[in-house]
Amino acid sequence: MARRITLGNGLAAPALLGLLLTPGKLGAQTIALPGSDPVTISRSGAGVAYGKSLEAASLNPALLPTLEGRFQVYLSAGEELESTQVSLKSSQLTVYSTDRNRFVPAFGMAWKLGKSVGLGIKVDTPFLRHLRLGPETPVRFLGDEVDLKSQRVELQLGYAVHNNFSIGLSAGFVKLDTASGTTLRGLIPQDPSRAASAANPVEALFEQRVRQSGSATAPSYSAGFRWAIGPRWTLGGTYQGTIRGTATQTARFAADPLRLYDKDGFSTPDSGLGPKAAAALAASRAVAGTDRIALPARAVLGLRQRVNQVFTWELDAHYVQASQMEFPSTPYMTTPSGVARAVSPAAPFTNSMGFSLMGELRLTKTWVIRGGASLDQGQRRDEQVEPLLGGQRNAAFSIGFGWQVAGGELNFGYQFRQSQDQDSTNLAGTWRDSGFRLTPTPIRVEGMGHLFALGFKKIF
Secondary structure: OOOOOOOOOOHHHHHHHHOOOOOOOOOOOEHHHOOOOOOHHOOOOOOOOOOOOOHHHHHHHHHHHHOOOEEEEEEEEEEEEEEEEEEEEOOEEEEOEOOEEEEEEEEEEEEEOOEEEEEEEEEEEEEEEEOOOOOOOOHHOOEEEEEEEEEEEEEEEEEEOOOOEEEEEEEEEEEEEEEEEEEEEEEEEEOOOOOOOOOEEEEEEEEEEEEEEEEEEEEEEEEEEEOOOOEEEEEEEEEEOOOEEEOOEEEOOOOOOOEEEOOOOOOOOOOOOHHHHHHHEEEEEEEOOOEEEEEEEEEEEEEEEEEOOOEEEEEEEEEHHEEEEEEOOOOOOEOOOOOOOOOOOOOOOOOOOEEEEEEEOOOOOOEEEEEEEEEOOOOOHOOOOHHEEEEEEEEEEEEEEEEEEOOOEEEEEEEEEEEEOOEEEEOOOEEEEEEEEEEEOOOOEEEEEOOOEEEEEEEO
């Protein structure tokens, strides 16, 4: 049963932080990163109302007129790590994903043209997802690999209509690289060059991975505003548009070893079928899935309070139009005996809400520490969650620091990301000579992820 929580005026931020830190069963993380630079990472993605911060201006271009100095620049490098595990509850067999690490660079630059106009450029990674499941995983027939990389470059413009109100716009493009894979089975008839029939009976099955990859360049944009309500309170908001592209896929058979099974799909077949299996594979063809990709739009509204010269906090609420999410479907295989593919019920995404909360404490003139937490609703029904793109409720916790040194600021940010463990009965299946069939076997999907970055910022 859902709990209703009423918060007093002075307790909103501490109470929400307590809710975010409530322990629970958690697992694999969302495809959207909170940020790419160390400051935004340590703030858990909050900051659309945080003025005088170049990193926050990368989230909201309306903050550019608030920056100090005539010119600012930062450069950072980071690493994103994620691991998913799939467990067959009946046998307690657990398979851990591989292909876990990705490099995450970030760059930002801003120029002040008088008191009212600011220009900027940002380079970041808004979406990232990658994993590979081994041949022993029970869900391999419905997909065993996903790889989504995105690199965004946008030019920014901010204009102060009044001292306490400004607007901003960012526009550019995103380079998208996608890859996905699945494990399929084909028939090995007596004559592998012809279709299986009563006159050409099936002797065994071969199992082979099929992989596809593609790339696309898509336009991107965002718009924002900043309203300084009073000396210590600021309201900010942004809207990031949907990213849509066509990533034409090229399919091929993976270099994984060919595996053989008896007609029941489990037993080891008679020896000596290797040449026939190779001939059946040679007569087959890998076919790519769909090529459309869409990454969801996102609207954010944030409230920041500068409590005093030492401590500042901000609470952001965001709405994700996840129903727009689309990713290329898995590849399949054509054989002399027909099309080989595993079919499962469609698993659409749904729109969701989320919250991010950060606090920044200035210890001395040279040291500042940051922390944050975030919570997002699930974007799929529980029974529709799967390991490749997830969709569970997500939580994250972060920490970082800034150190004034060498005429600039050295920053570090770290975030631990996780989401609710989920059981599903729509992921496992058997594949014998009659084809693939889903089985109501409970499968648990879980995991965790880490994101960290180190960077340097300079104000001129």
